[in-house]
Amino acid sequence: MRTRFSPRFTAPSYLDTCYYSDNIFYNSGYGMPNCTAYAWGRATEILGKTPKLSTGNARDWFYYNKSVGEYDYGTTPKIGAIACFDNPYGGHVAVVEDIKNGEITFSNSAYGGKNFYLTTAEVDDENPGQDGWIFQGYIYLGDFVSDVYNLNANVRVVSENGLNLRRFADINSQIVDVIPDKSQIFITYVYDCDGYRWGYTSYNGMYGYCVIDYTENL
Numbered sequence: 001m002r003t004r005f006s007p008r009f010t011a012p013s014y015l016d017t018c019y020y021s022d023n024i025f026y027n028s029g030y031g032m033p034n035c036t037a038y039a040w041g042r043a044t045e046i047l048g049k050t051p052k053l054s055t056g057n058a059r060d061w062f063y064y065n066k067s068v069g070e071y072d073y074g075t076t077p078k079i080g081a082i083a084c085f086d087n088p089y090g091g092h093v094a095v096v097e098d099i100k101n102g103e104i105t106f107s108n109s110a111y112g113g114k115n116f117y118l119t120t121a122e123v124d125d126e127n128p129g130q131d132g133w134i135f136q137g138y139i140y141l142g143d144f145v146s147d148v149y150n151l152n153a154n155v156r157v158v159s160e161n162g163l164n165l166r167r168f169a170d171i172n173s174q175i176v177d178v179i180p181d182k183s184q185i186f187i188t189y190v191y192d193c194d195g196y197r198w199g200y201t202s203y204n205g206m207y208g209y210c211v212i213d214y215t216e217n218l
Contacts, residue, residue, distance in 0.1 A: 005080050005144035007097040008042065008107050009170045010194050011116035018044040024055055030111075036061075038109030038116070039082055039093040046080050046095075046141055053139070058084065059091025062136040072140040077104045077123060079146055081138040085129045092133065094119065098146065100189065100200070101207075104128060105168070118168050151187045151199065155215035158182075169198035169209040176206045187212060 012019045019041035020026050031037045036058050043051035052071075054064035062084035065071055077083070077096050083106060085092040094106040097118075106119045106128075121128030127135045157163045162180045166173040169191050179185060187199035190212065199212040 003142055003144050004147055005046070006147045007079070007105075007169075007191065007193065008045075008095075009097065009105075009118060009168050009191075010172070012041065012045075016041070016045075018042075022050075028055075032109050033113055033115045034111045035093050035109050038107070039095055042095045042107065043082065043141055046144075051141070053082075057090040058093040059086040059136075061091070061093055062139060065139050073137055074140065075135075075137050077128070077138060078140055078144070080142060080144040081140050083128065083138055084136040086134040086136060087130075087132060092129065094129075096138070098148070099123065100148075118170070118173075148189050148191050151190045154184055154186050154218045155199075155212065156182060156184050156218055157214060158216050159214040163210050163214050165201070165203055165206060165208040165210050167208050169193050169196075169200075171196070171211075173209075176208050177203050179203045179210065184218065185210075185215070187215075 023037055023041050025031055025037035025040055054061045077099055079096055081096045083094045094108045096104055097107050098105040102123050104121050104123055108117050109115055129135055157179050160181050162178040164175045165177045165179055167176055185201045187201050189200040191198045196211050198209045200209055
């Protein structure tokens with residue numbers, strides 16, 4: 001039976017115990033910003049319990065799991081999977097939040113860098129990380145089906161100031177264009193995320209997400 005999966009496109013709250021007070025990396029002095037602390041917390045959030053993952057550097061996660069046989073693993077991206085990389089800085093782990101239109105969206109944190117950020121890669125990219133990184137594989141936490149649903153509907157923007165088209169389904173994400181009031185757009189997919197309902201669409205050749213509460217059906 002496949003488990004429902006809600007993608008994360010925004011940073012977790014500082015009050016979220018998965019990422020902070022109950023997080024093994026946080027409690028050992030290696031909390032976020034840190035990819036391992038984040039991925040551990042996200043795995044806890046996804047599974048609803050403490051994950052059985054490596055507590056070492058990110059580069060150790062894939063082969064640790066392979067040696068203990070706790071979770072399935074492979075090289076095909078799946079939602080909810082942990083992507084593992086080796087690099088000169090201890091490696092990196094990221095979480096697959098979405099796969100759509102040939103593109104993977106990962107959520108990340110970086111030691112000494114950003115607390116939370118999103119990256120993308122092509123599905124057929126054999127090394128879906130940064131240049132110089134070595135992709136090791138994915139750890140599959142389970143078999144998930146996304147809470148995203150198809151809409152495939154024409155709608156009209158109802159916002160005097162226009163509607164922001166953002167790179168990701170996140171109110172802090174980059175604005176790639178502004179869709180004018182009364183414009184007609186075609187929404188293909190819908191996400192419920194952090195209190196907003198986001199629609200995936202395109203405008204002027206740009207693809208992204210908009211809050212569809214500011215639209216009406218045609």
